[in-house]
Every structure is written in C-alpha cells, then in structure tokens.
Amino acid sequence: MxxxxxxxxxTGDPALYRIISLSxxxxxxxxxIAALAGLPLGALLALKEFxxxxxxxxxxxxxxxxxxVVVGLAVFLLLSRSGPLGSxxxxxxxxxxxxxxxxxxxxxxxxxxxxxxxxxxxxYRDELAAMNVGTAGSVATxxxxxxxxxxxxxxxxxxxxxxxxxxxxxxxxxxxxxTRTMTTAIALETSKGDLPLAxxxxxxxxxxxxxxxxxxxxxxxxxxxxxxxx
Amino acid sequence: xxxxxHAIAMGLIVLxxxxxxxxxxxxxxxxxxxxxxxxxxxxxxxxxxxxxxxxGIEVRVISQGTGQALDTGRRGDADxxxxxxxxxxxxxxxxxxxxxxxxxxxxDFVLIGPKGDPAKVNGTKxxxxxxxxxxxxxxxxxxxxxxxxxxxxxxxxxxxxxxxIAADKGPWYRDIGQGMGAALNAASASNAYVLADxxxxxxxxxxxxxxxxxxxxxRLFNQYGVMLVNPAKHAHVKRELGQAFIxxxxxxxxxxxxxxxxxxGEQLFFPNATVPGA
Numbered sequence: 001m002x003x004x005x006x007x008x009x010x011t012g013d014p015a016l017y018r019i020i021s022l023s024x025x026x027x028x029x030x031x032x033i034a035a036l037a038g039l040p041l042g043a044l045l046a047l048k049e050f051x052x053x054x055x056x057x058x059x060x061x062x063x064x065x066x067x068x069v070v071v072g073l074a075v076f077l078l079l080s081r082s083g084p085l086g087s088x089x090x091x092x093x094x095x096x097x098x099x100x101x102x103x104x105x106x107x108x109x110x111x112x113x114x115x116x117x118x119x120x121x122x123x124y125r126d127e128l129a130a131m132n133v134g135t136a137g138s139v140a141t142x143x144x145x146x147x148x149x150x151x152x153x154x155x156x157x158x159x160x161x162x163x164x165x166x167x168x169x170x171x172x173x174x175x176x177x178x179t180r181t182m183t184t185a186i187a188l189e190t191s192k193g194d195l196p197l198a199x200x201x202x203x204x205x206x207x208x209x210x211x212x213x214x215x216x217x218x219x220x221x222x223x224x225x226x227x228x229x230x
Numbered sequence: 231x232x233x234x235x236h237a238i239a240m241g242l243i244v245l246x247x248x249x250x251x252x253x254x255x256x257x258x259x260x261x262x263x264x265x266x267x268x269x270x271x272x273x274x275x276x277x278x279x280x281x282x283x284x285x286g287i288e289v290r291v292i293s294q295g296t297g298q299a300l301d302t303g304r305r306g307d308a309d310x311x312x313x314x315x316x317x318x319x320x321x322x323x324x325x326x327x328x329x330x331x332x333x334x335x336x337x338d339f340v341l342i343g344p345k346g347d348p349a350k351v352n353g354t355k356x357x358x359x360x361x362x363x364x365x366x367x368x369x370x371x372x373x374x375x376x377x378x379x380x381x382x383x384x385x386x387x388x389x390x391x392x393x394x395i396a397a398d399k400g401p402w403y404r405d406i407g408q409g410m411g412a413a414l415n416a417a418s419a420s421n422a423y424v425l426a427d428x429x430x431x432x433x434x435x436x437x438x439x440x441x442x443x444x445x446x447x448x449r450l451f452n453q454y455g456v457m458l459v460n461p462a463k464h465a466h467v468k469r470e471l472g473q474a475f476i477x478x479x480x481x482x483x484x485x486x487x488x489x490x491x492x493x494x495g496e497q498l499f500f501p502n503a504t505v506p507g508a
Contacts, residue, residue, distance in 0.1 A: 081306030081464055089466060091307050092292060093260055173261075173292035191411025192270050193418075193436030227391075 002009055015177070020208065023181040026094055026168070027161040030101035031109075038106045039150065042113025043139040049119050057114065063107035068100075074098040076230075077126050079171065092173040097181070100167040107186030112153035116216035117142045129175025148220045162209060182208075255359050260471045263300075263308035265379055266409045267337075269293035271429030271498055277492040281478055287471050295409065297373040303327060303457070305449025306464030309472040311458045312479075314379040314427075319455045323342070328457035333508035334490050335499045339383055339450040340428050342414070343443030344421035351423075357447040358391035365393050368402045370422035376403035383452065384425045390449060414440070426447050427452060429498040432467075453508055454499075479503070 045057055079091040079099075090096050106188050120142050128138045144149065167184035172179035174188060182205040187224040189198035268274055269291055278289050292302060296313040303311040304327045311328065313319060322328045341350060341360060349367040351360040364371055374381040388395040395403065406416050410430045417424035418438040426434075430443070456476050461467040475486075478484045485501035492498065502508045 081466065086306070087466075092290065106234070143500070173290075175261075175290040175292060178290050188270075191409050192413055193414060193434040195436050 005204050009204055019180055019185050026097045029062055030098045030161045031158040033102040034106040034109050035154055038109030039113050042110040043117045043142055045114045046117035060072055060107050061111045064111050068164040069166030071104045072170035073101050075172050096171040097168045100171045101161040105161050109153050109157040113150055116146050116149045120146050137159055148224055151216055151220050153184055257289055258286055260309040260468050261303040262291045262310045263292050264312040265296050266293050267427040267430050270411055271433050273491050277487045278420045280487050295376045297377030303459045309468045310458055312493055314452050315382050316453055329460050331455045331457050334454045334456050334479050335501045336504055337428050337499045338451045339425055339452055340442045341422040342426050342440050343442035345439045352443045354444055355446050357444050360444045361391040364423055370420055371403050372422045372424040373405045373409040374413050407449055432493045437459045
C-alpha cells in the first residue's frame, strides 16, 4: 500500500505527473517572483541607512514566520469576486497560488539575502565607495558576488513554498486536474483515510525536493569552480 | 558569468510556461462549490467525466462543507452550488444569491461507532434514543463543528433527541471543526462515535475499530440540492454552462449516472429530482 505512490511514479501515472508538474510550476514561479522582489529589498536593507531601518529589518525577519493560512486568507479576500481584485477572476487558479506563495516567501528571501549581503558589505564597503558606483551599482555588485551564497536563500524560499499547504488550498481550491498540488493531494488523501497513499505522496514530494537541492548544490559547486572559487 | 544566471532564469521561465500552458488552455469550464461528501465518496470522479464527454464542459470542483460552499457562492466565487442542507439552500435562494433550487438525489447518514460500543447502541434503529444513550454514558463523540451539512444534521438530531447539546456537552463531546474524513480519522484514533454520510464512510479506508452503529432511521435521510449562483448579483457567472450542468444532473441521463455509481456493489446516492418537495 505504502508503495502505491512510488508505483504511480514509476509507471508514469498521468494524474500524479500533472500534480507534480503543477507543484513545481507554482513553487518555482513563486520563487522567481519572490527573488526579483526579495533580493534587491534585502540588499537595500543591508546597505542603505534610513530612519526606521531597524524596524523594517525586524518586521521582515518576523514575516518569515507568517502562517501560510493567514497569507492564503488575505490573498483569498483580495482575489474573491467580492474582493477588491475580484474582477480579474483568478481565484481558484494556479495564478492565485503563485501570488500567495510569492507573498509568503518574499520575506524569507529578503531576510536571508540581507544577512548574506550585510556580511559581504563589510568587506566591500571601502572599495565600492572608492569606485563611486552608486547604490544601484553596489547592490548589483553585491548580489552578483554573493550569488552562490544567495542560492541558499532561494532554496529556503522554494522549500517553504513547495512544502506549504495552508495557502494553496485556500486560494487554489484543490481542484482535481487544475489546482491540485502535492501538498493538497496529501491533505485530501489523509481526509479520505488513505494514509498509506498520503505518506507515499509525502515521500515522493521529499524525493523531488532533495533532487532540486542536489541540482542547486551541483550548480553552486560548478559555478564556484568556474568563477575561481571565491 | 551573467550567462549562468540568465540561463537559470530562462530555464525557470520556460519550465513555468510549459507547465502553465496545459493549465491555461481550457476555457469551457465552470466552478462548482460542493461538499466533501460528494467529492470524497468518488461520485464526481464517476459522473463528471460523463458530463464532459457529452458537453465538453469541464467542471472544477471546490469541495468544502455546505456552509462554506454556500458562502463561496454568495461571494460569487463559484458558478454552481451543490450541497445538502435544504433550509440553508432555501435561504440562499430567498436572499437572492441563487436562482432556483433543484433537488437532485439523497443518501443517508449513519452513526459510526467503535466495536467496543460503550453506549450499547450498536445495531439499534432509533437514532434519537442512541444519541441520548451516548450522552448518558458520556461516550466519546466527534462532532464536525464546521457548519457543514453533516454538522447541521447532527445538531438537528440532538434537538430531535431532546438534548440541548450546547448546554449538556462535556469533555466526551469533541468539536473538531474539520471535514468528514478528518472527523472519521479522529473517531478511528480515539474509538469515538461520529455521524457520517454513508458515501464517505464506504470509501473511507482508515477504519480501525469502527463500524456502522445505527442506520436505517428515516431521520437520517440526507437530501442534496443544486443551484445556479444568481447572475443578477454576480455578472461574471457562467449562466449557460452552469445551467447546462444543472439540467444534465436532473435529466434522466444525469440521474442514471448518479444511480450507477457504486462502491463494492453498494449504491451510494439515490436520484430523486422528479420527486415533488424533495
């Protein structure tokens, strides 16, 4: 019974593959969007002095612990037909799930990026000041030189996105063949009392997450070697 | 080295677009807010492919408790609502959120209990008497507590039994605030009594020591109704597609599809769209 999920994986069960590809599509896209927002935000927080900066840092750090179900509910209320963004009609679609996950993990990526870049900034500060590249130039240089360490921040964000169920089940609706992901499928099978299939799906999810982390590790190692191991 | 970064970003986008295409290509679809009992019992898995083969319309099911499903319709987030709590459905229509309620089918509730039977009710036929015995014995009882159709049926049965559950509940009465499957899992784990719809019970796999304790009482009857969300309230509602689904459900063909659905040879839902007042 436990092996049924693996059997579906090996025999190429189309429903399972649709679930896996939707999970990856949603979580990877959310990670990409969160990176575009979170990395520059983290860098700015690391090197810009402005009033209230410490308060912003504390808030971003605190938002790392935001419960997915709260994010899901907030996005649900925004996207519902009766909500302010209801006219777009994207509730209960993969897009709504991407939005919710991107909001959930942007603080994680921003907070971890800020820490990484703050450490780099200590080493680079005088040099960048002497080169007079401006804030944008400094941010770009720091993000680029810290890229391999920042990969960890992206992986942390992706891990959180692919593991959460609270947000996607509210804004996606767990629709069979349309918005069902690995985690919502696990929740459904649990509620149907099919615990072996649920735990099997959990193990498949874990395998996929390990594979992605291995790939990222390989990219990082190869990249570091090519870049002259900085 | 910027190339590497670009390659990763491009890879993500291409992967995303490829996975997204299949998702965005479908347009002839409706959103149906329905209950966990119709989904978890496998009924939709049987009838929706038949409907799609005939009409090409894809029905996207959000399965929730009846209260939440009606709320989804009230907010305009679904085109059609298919639930089981007649008085709540009639209020939904009376308030102008639904166009018209059509009866579709019924199934029945069963009282599920542990083999050990601490309240001594197994095999009896009178649900009201059984609930009184459970209360008097202080035997563990799981309540859905989620404003679902099954939850409101349970509260109604306590009333019928003459028990004021809000005042009389003790630690034996566990209100878990979750769906039918979660309630059955909780009952299985703690050897408690629980009210369940027969369909979810028959397809439920993690039974442990549980079995059907009380069944066959007329008061355990469970009627399902379907309603189109009112396009006058929510202009985006897909009136034609939603109406096509409702008409198919109550047509001889849809009714036959419902009665054809069986688990282990046992019929789960009994179509009664033509019965007046159902």
